[in-house]
Amino acid sequence: MDNSPQLFQYVLSGLSNGAIYALIGFGFAIIYNATGIINFAQGEFVMLGGMLTLFFLVFLSFPLIPAIVLAILISTVIGIAFERLAIRPLKNATPLSMVIITIGASILIRGIAMLIWGKDTHAVPAFSGNDPLYIAGATILPQHIWIFAITLLIIAANKIFFNYSIVGKAMRACAYNSQAASLVGINVKTMVLLSFVISSAIGSMAGIIIAPLTMTSFDVGIMLGLKGFCAVIIGGMSSGLGTIMGGLLLGLLESLGAGYISASYKDAIAFIILLLILFVRPEGLFKQKETERV
Amino acid sequence: MLQLFLKNGLVAKTTMTKEKREIIIFLIFTLAVLITPFFLRGSYFLNVLVFIGINTMLAVALNLLLGYAGQISLGHAAFFGLGAYVSGVLTTRFGLDPWLALVIAAAVSGVLAFIIGFPILKLKGHYLAMATLGFGIIMFIIFNETVAVTGGPSGLSGIPNIQISSLIFDNDWSNYYLIWTITLLVMLLSINLSQSRIGRALRAIADSEVAARVMGVNARLLKVQIFTVSAVISAMAGSLYAHTMTFISPASFGFNFSIELVTMVIIGGLGSIYGSFLGAAILTILPEFLRILQDFDIIVYGLMLIIMTMYLPGGLISGLEQIAGFIGSKIKSRGGSHA
Numbered sequence: 119m120d121n122s123p124q125l126f127q128y129v130l131s132g133l134s135n136g137a138i139y140a141l142i143g144f145g146f147a148i149i150y151n152a153t154g155i156i157n158f159a160q161g162e163f164v165m166l167g168g169m170l171t172l173f174f175l176v177f178l179s180f181p182l183i184p185a186i187v188l189a190i191l192i193s194t195v196i197g198i199a200f201e202r203l204a205i206r207p208l209k210n211a212t213p214l215s216m217v218i219i220t221i222g223a224s225i226l227i228r229g230i231a232m233l234i235w236g237k238d239t240h241a242v243p244a245f246s247g248n249d250p251l252y253i254a255g256a257t258i259l260p261q262h263i264w265i266f267a268i269t270l271l272i273i274a275a276n277k278i279f280f281n282y283s284i285v286g287k288a289m290r291a292c293a294y295n296s297q298a299a300s301l302v303g304i305n306v307k308t309m310v311l312l313s314f315v316i317s318s319a320i321g322s323m324a325g326i327i328i329a330p331l332t333m334t335s336f337d338v339g340i341m342l343g344l345k346g347f348c349a350v351i352i353g354g355m356s357s358g359l360g361t362i363m364g365g366l367l368l369g370l371l372e373s374l375g376a377g378y379i380s381a382s383y384k385d386a387i388a389f390i391i392l393l394l395i396l397f398v399r400p401e402g403l404f405k406q407k408e409t410e411r412v
Numbered sequence: 413m414l415q416l417f418l419k420n421g422l423v424a425k426t427t428m429t430k431e432k433r434e435i436i437i438f439l440i441f442t443l444a445v446l447i448t449p450f451f452l453r454g455s456y457f458l459n460v461l462v463f464i465g466i467n468t469m470l471a472v473a474l475n476l477l478l479g480y481a482g483q484i485s486l487g488h489a490a491f492f493g494l495g496a497y498v499s500g501v502l503t504t505r506f507g508l509d510p511w512l513a514l515v516i517a518a519a520v521s522g523v524l525a526f527i528i529g530f531p532i533l534k535l536k537g538h539y540l541a542m543a544t545l546g547f548g549i550i551m552f553i554i555f556n557e558t559v560a561v562t563g564g565p566s567g568l569s570g571i572p573n574i575q576i577s578s579l580i581f582d583n584d585w586s587n588y589y590l591i592w593t594i595t596l597l598v599m600l601l602s603i604n605l606s607q608s609r610i611g612r613a614l615r616a617i618a619d620s621e622v623a624a625r626v627m628g629v630n631a632r633l634l635k636v637q638i639f640t641v642s643a644v645i646s647a648m649a650g651s652l653y654a655h656t657m658t659f660i661s662p663a664s665f666g667f668n669f670s671i672e673l674v675t676m677v678i679i680g681g682l683g684s685i686y687g688s689f690l691g692a693a694i695l696t697i698l699p700e701f702l703r704i705l706q707d708f709d710i711i712v713y714g715l716m717l718i719i720m721t722m723y724l725p726g727g728l729i730s731g732l733e734q735i736a737g738f739i740g741s742k743i744k745s746r747g748g749s750h751a
Contacts, residue, residue: 156538204718213537214484215721218678221486221671222717229711340667344549347542386553389546396543397531 126256128377129370134262134331136369137269141324142346143353143361144276145317150355151293152313155216159200159224161343163318166193166227167325168334169235172242182245190322196227197318201311224339231336242329265327272320273362289313341385345372348392354402363404434603441599441686445592449585458584460696462656465591466649467692471676472602472685473645478674479683480606481638482618483533484541487548488673491643493555493665494521495650497562500571500660505561510574514651521647522640529636536621548670555662567661574655587656594652598645602685605641614638615683668710675713679720681727690728 142164149157170189174180180188204219211219245264250257280286291299292309300306325334325342332338345368350356352364368388376384395403449458474488498517502508508516532543555562562568573582574590581590605611616624617631625631654660672695680691695713702709724731 156542158541204722208722214478214482215725217484217486217538217541218674218721219718221674222714222721224714225671225710226714226718229708229714233708233711344542344545351539351542382557383553386550389550389553392546393543393550396535396539396546400535400539 123256124377128373130256130258130262131331132370132373133366134265134369135328135373136349136366137265137362138324138328138342138365139345139349139368140362140365141269141272141320142342143348143350143365144272145321145324146347146350147353147355147361148313148317148320150350152289152310153205154213155205155220156347157317158217158220158343159227160317160321160346161339161341162224162227162231163193163197163321163339164325164328164342164346165231165334165336165339166196167322168242168329168338169231169240169325169336170322171326171329172240172334173235175243176240186326189326190319193322194315194319197314198311200318201314205310205314206307224343228336228339235336237336239333239335241333244330245327259331261327261330265331268323268327272323276320277358285312344392345388348388348395351392351395351400352403354404356402360402360404364402431607434607437686438600438603442596445596449588455584458588460700462584462587462591464689464693464696465588465595466653466656467673467676467696468689469595469598469649469652470646470673471680471688471692472598473642473649474673475677475680475683475685475688476602476605476614476638476645477642478677479681479688480611480614480618481635483635483639484537484544484674485639485642486541486545486667486670486674487551488544488642488646489665489667489669490548490551491521491525491646492650492653492669493551493662494524495647496654496660496665497555497568497650498647499651500568500654501561503572503655504568504570510572510651510655514574514648514655517651518644518647521650522644525640525643526636529639530632533632533635533639545667545670548667552662552666555665562662565662567659569659571654571658571660573658574652581656591652591656594648598648599685599689606683606685610634610638672713675717677727679716679727681729682725684727684729687727687729694728 142160145160145163146156149155149160167189170192171185174185174188175182200223204223208215208219244259244261246260248259248261250259251263252258278286280290288299288304289309289312291302291304292306296306299309324346325338328342346365349365349368350361352367353359353361368391371391372384372387375387448461452458452461470488470492474485477483477485495514495517498520499510499513502513502516503510528547532540532547535543556565558564573580575581579586581587606614613624613629613634616627616629617635621631650665653664676691676695677688678691679694680689681687698712699709702712720727
């Protein structure tokens with residue numbers, strides 16, 4: 119029996135989910151590198167992206183592009199508010215209090231989303247229809263192409279911003295040594311705020327492009343956020359190639375595992391990988407081990 | 413007898429040692445627990461108090477880990493669930509005595525915690541949070557998907573009540589005294605532990621693990637041991653929950669409940685056993701008041717977590733102590749001016 123078309127479908131959906139995980143992972147990495155915080159609310163921005171697009175597109179019948187732009191804008195404003203109200207006022211924060219505050223924020227955002235939009239799961243219309251394209255005997259949805267194209271675009275923009283723009287370089291300087299960065303005149307607080315802006319924008323974009331494939335509801339943020347974290351852990355907390363590889367690897371394993379082993383344990387696969395990586399190589403698969411400084 | 417004790421306590425206030433004060437506070441608390449049911453009418457309040465007891469056990473267990481050793485767990489509902497399911501499955505499918513099932517449930521949970529404790533507690537801060545969270549979700553998926561054993565999402569029913577010879581714990585009064593007897597024992601054990609050499613070593617680890625190790629504390633083993641103790645207490649609470657409710661389903665043991673437990677510990681006060689009781693009581697009673705809001709109580713939890721961590725990191729119990737200290741100093745200064 120020839121089962122290669124089936125395999126192709128698994129690989130395709132694995133890669134497109136994996137691209138989303140990588141984008142969400144980027145959001146984690148950008149904030150972590152600027153502040154040393156793992157933002158447990160990261161997944162909620164992904165949820166906001168999807169839900170806000172749905173809200174503008176379907177409930178208020180806006181055209182697609184304005185709906186997407188508004189969704190990203192509002193998510194970003196919420197990201198800024200989160201940084202200003204909950205992160206910046208905190209002095210002498212321990213990792214523990216940071217974990218708890220970002221969890222508090224994620225519960226709050228999720229709760230408010232439930233209050234506004236209810237508990238139903240909604241389908242979001244695809245960007246350009248649902249007619250599958252046939253490429254070399256395999257079917258591919260236009261939305262998959264959108265996902266790959268937008269992901270590539272974001273990765274490229276990210277790369278250019280952090281490597282070539284003066285602001286991007288300043289952010290990297292803060293990540294490397296914030297004290298030294300402030301000595302050479304970089305406003306560290308602004309860079310932290312900017313990291314929240316970028317990461318909530320990328321997060322919501324990820325939520326927007328995946329929503330037509332997976333449906334959306336107020337509580338999709340938990341799982342997507344955790345899987346994005348899994349991707350960035352594999353990538354060693356970088357917003358670079360490692361995290362992209364991590365996301366794609368996770369997406370593929372999950373999709374193949376669901377297809378060939380058991381669909382009901384699909385989510386467990388991601389977490390078993392997460393635990394294994396944390397146990398065996400917490401510094402990521404692609405990074406050299408560093409000595410802990412006391 | 414207690415009257416005498418209290419009198420002695422009050423007279424000897426100036427020379428009273430810390431240990432004596434702890435004993436007196438615990439005795440007053442115990443007395444309050446024992447007589448409370450006589451002031452309540454109707455089974456509704458008793459039922460709520462039974463839940464407060466179970467949640468207190470869980471919050472105290474998590475507090476040992478989070479408040480004393482400074483190690484976060486975002487997956488503690490998994491041990492609660494494991495206790496409930498081991499007990500539930502052993503009694504319904506294999507006809508074991510509930511007491512025996514409780515012991516086995518606690519042992520299984522303890523062994524699991526001890527085994528995963530070594531790799532998990534090697535991690536710190538955010539990584540530890542994520543790893544425990546991942547563990548919690550894996551266990552939740554297992555409760556849900558092993559339908560043949562656990563009954564899956566529709567739950568496991570017909571779990572027998574606990575029995576001591578002819579006394580069956582199947583009504584609110586008997587359940588109240590059963591649950592609270594064990595809760596009080598857990599609290600006493602935890603207070604004892606926190607005042608001991610182990611408690612001091614745990615606090616040292618929370619302050620600085622490296623410094624603690626330099627001082628000769630076997631930090632790695634101690635963290636795993638307290639994780640295990642915490643898991644055993646949580647599983648006992650789970651087993652008792654299963655036998656009082658007689659029905660369990662995975663929804664009670666998910667990620668949200670793990671977060672709820674962390675909330676109890678934080679709002680009550682990290683490192684305070686009575687704080688854990690306070691946190692458990694508030695988070696058990698609050699949904700009863702917020703019932704009109706249905707599931708929107710999570711908004712309140714989120715706000716509480718943020719506000720408490722930002723403005724009152726010691727929790728409500730430290731807030732109460734501050735208020736008491738303030739009033740105390742006022743009285744003292746007034747008394748001083750008269751003299």
